[in-house]
Amino acid sequence: MNKTTILLLGGYGGVGRTLAPNLLQETETHLIIAGRDKEKADVVAARLNQQYPGVRVSSCYADASKPESLATAFQGVQLVIVLITVPALIRQIAQSALNAECDYLDILVSESTIRDLNELAAAIAKQKRTFITQGGFHPGLPAVFVRYAAQFFDVYKKASIGMAMNARFERAEQAAEILPLITEFNAEICRDGLWRRATYKDAVELNMGKKFGRMQLFPMPMEELKLVQEQYKLQETGVYVSGFNWFVDYLVMPLIFIMDKIKKGMAERILLKLFTWGVNTFSSPYQGVAFLNEAEGMKDGKRRTVRILAEHDDAYLFTAIPITACVKQYCDGSLPFGLHMMGHAVDEQKMFREMERMGVSIRTEIV
Numbered sequence: 090m091n092k093t094t095i096l097l098l099g100g101y102g103g104v105g106r107t108l109a110p111n112l113l114q115e116t117e118t119h120l121i122i123a124g125r126d127k128e129k130a131d132v133v134a135a136r137l138n139q140q141y142p143g144v145r146v147s148s149c150y151a152d153a154s155k156p157e158s159l160a161t162a163f164q165g166v167q168l169v170i171v172l173i174t175v176p177a178l179i180r181q182i183a184q185s186a187l188n189a190e191c192d193y194l195d196i197l198v199s200e201s202t203i204r205d206l207n208e209l210a211a212a213i214a215k216q217k218r219t220f221i222t223q224g225g226f227h228p229g230l231p232a233v234f235v236r237y238a239a240q241f242f243d244v245y246k247k248a249s250i251g252m253a254m255n256a257r258f259e260r261a262e263q264a265a266e267i268l269p270l271i272t273e274f275n276a277e278i279c280r281d282g283l284w285r286r287a288t289y290k291d292a293v294e295l296n297m298g299k300k301f302g303r304m305q306l307f308p309m310p311m312e313e314l315k316l317v318q319e320q321y322k323l324q325e326t327g328v329y330v331s332g333f334n335w336f337v338d339y340l341v342m343p344l345i346f347i348m349d350k351i352k353k354g355m356a357e358r359i360l361l362k363l364f365t366w367g368v369n370t371f372s373s374p375y376q377g378v379a380f381l382n383e384a385e386g387m388k389d390g391k392r393r394t395v396r397i398l399a400e401h402d403d404a405y406l407f408t409a410i411p412i413t414a415c416v417k418q419y420c421d422g423s424l425p426f427g428l429h430m431m432g433h434a435v436d437e438q439k440m441f442r443e444m445e446r447m448g449v450s451i452r453t454e455i456v
Contacts, residue, residue, distance in 0.1 A: 093420050096121040096166045096191075098151055098182070099173035101129040103259050104196065104225075108172070108409040109133070113141045115413050115447070116420060123151035123162050124173070153178045156185055163189035168419060170412070171195035180205040183220065192218050192419070194431075196225040196412065200275075200312055203430075210428045217426045223313060224415055224431040225408045226380060227252055231328050232313040232432025233411075233440050234382035234397055235321070241395045241455060242386035245321040250314070251295040251306050251381040253331040255373050256404035258365040276308035278327035279318050293329050297379040298398050306331050313432040336371040337364060377402040394456040401449050414443035 095112065097105050100122035112118055120137070122130040130148035137146040151162035153175055159182065163169060169186045171179070176199040183206055186193045195202065206222055213220045223229060231250045239245050276287040287308035296303045306329035318326050332338040341364050348355045380399040387393065401407040415435050418424050424434050445451050 092117050092119065093167045094119045094121065094165060095168045095170060095416070096123050096149075096151075096162060098123050098153065098162075098169060098171050100124065101126070101133045102172055103405050104408050105172045106133060107403075107405040108170070108412055109137055109146070110140065111406070111409045111413045111447070112416060113137060113145060116417060118145070118416070118420070120146045121162070121166065122146065122148045125150070125152045153182055156181060159185035160189060163191050166191050168192045168194065168416070170416075171197070176201050176205075180208065183209055186220075187212055187216060187218065190216070190218070192220065194221040194224050194412070194415065194419075196229070196408065197223065198228060200310060203312060206428055214427045219419065219424050219426055220428045221415065221419075221424065221431050221434055222428065224412050226378070226411050227328075227330070228311055228313050229411050229415075229431045230380060230399075231311050231382075232317045232430065233435060233437045234380070234399075235314065235317045235323075235326070235384075236432075236437040237441055238382050238384040238395050238397055239321055241384070242388055242393060244387040245323060245384070246387070247325040247385040248317075248321075248323055249293060249295065249326065249381075249383045250311070250328040251293075251297055251330075251379075251383065252328070253297040253301040253304060253306070253379045254404050255376045256378075257369050257372075257376065276310045276327075278308050278325075279314075279323060280325055282322070282324050284315065284318075287327065291327075293327075295329065295381060295383060296396075297331070297381060298400055300375060300377060300400065301331070301379050304331055313430045316433055333368050334371040334373070337367040341367045376404065378404050378407045380407075396454040396456075397451065398454075399444065399449050399451045407449065410444055410447045410449055411440065413447065414440050417443060 095118050099105055101124055109120055122134045124130050127150040134146045134148040138144050149162050152158045169191050176197055179202050235248045277284050278287045278291055292305050292307045294305050309328050309330045311328040314326055345360050378401050382397045384395045415431055418435055
């Protein structure tokens with residue numbers, strides 16, 4: 090595996106502090122911890138160099154709002170991984186990566202990220218760069234799990250993706266992308282082979298394993314599913330996510346929605362702090378993730394149901410593991426050139442093998 094220099098933009102945050110040691114353990118890469126707070130980056134880099142031999146980690150200053158700082162930080166870097174939740178700045182970051190002849194990977198949820206990056210798609214292809222967007226597990230894994238289940242069917246009819254998660258936010262800014270998902274509810278589901286807008290009435294009930302049990306899940310937007318729905322001619326598919334807790338679901342989220350209707354962005358900072366406090370205070374003591382594809386179809390002329398359930402006790406590590414698996418495919422040269430969502434770009438068989446090897450429990454049940 091080639092030794093690659095990877096810059097983690099926002100590498101001292103929650104995901105970065107989990108991803109960095111995972112990358113050092115699983116690859117031979119050199120890492121640069123970058124962000125606006127150089128002192129924090131220095132501390133994380135020093136700690137990692139104490140834990141892993143070879144002095145493979147350095148730090149630098151990089152402010153996503155200042156292109157000149159990005160131009161300096163990206164020099165000599167092969168891959169930039171964006172771990173900060175700043176959809177409004179993503180085009181600027183991506184353009185800086187192109188200018189510096191870097192490849193790129195982000196973990197952003199916002200659909201605006203895809204639109205902004207699409208404006209650079211022609212330039213990315215022309216330079217034969219690899220740009221991966223919407224990495225991690227939500228988004229990132231839904232399309233991978235749909236693709237993986239295809240091997241169990243002759244005729245693939247249905248794939249319901251369920252996600253349940255208990256986690257804690259270290260800072261309110263880490264939840265910044267969630268508020269727009271609440272206020273601009275634009276989820277879509279596929280029924281009878283056609284996509285339509287979803288409502289909260291389209292909630293489904295799925296068994297999310299022993300730790301979460303059977304629970305009600307609500308539709309959420311997930312652009313990466315549309316391509317795989319078309320690929321396998323699925324008649325029914327969608328992504329569904331659990332709520333947070335009684336305080337957030339029934340008090341905070343309606344308040345966020347009402348305030349946004351009065352005036353867009355009204356009291357956003359206060360609401361963000363209230364949201365993160367509610368999640369951290371009232372959620373179940375158990376922290377972890379369950380990720381499910383409950384799929385249906387035909388095999389040898391008989392109806393078949395397949396349940397693929399992945400579980401992990403650490404939501405940050407469950408985010409870092411798919412990213413690490415994706416980076417390993419990048420380092421071995423198997424990712425395609427151009428702009429792609431992670432769920433479409435990676436080899437799903439390799440992804441599953443790597444996730445299990447790195448500690449994700451994956452069970453496949455066939456009925």
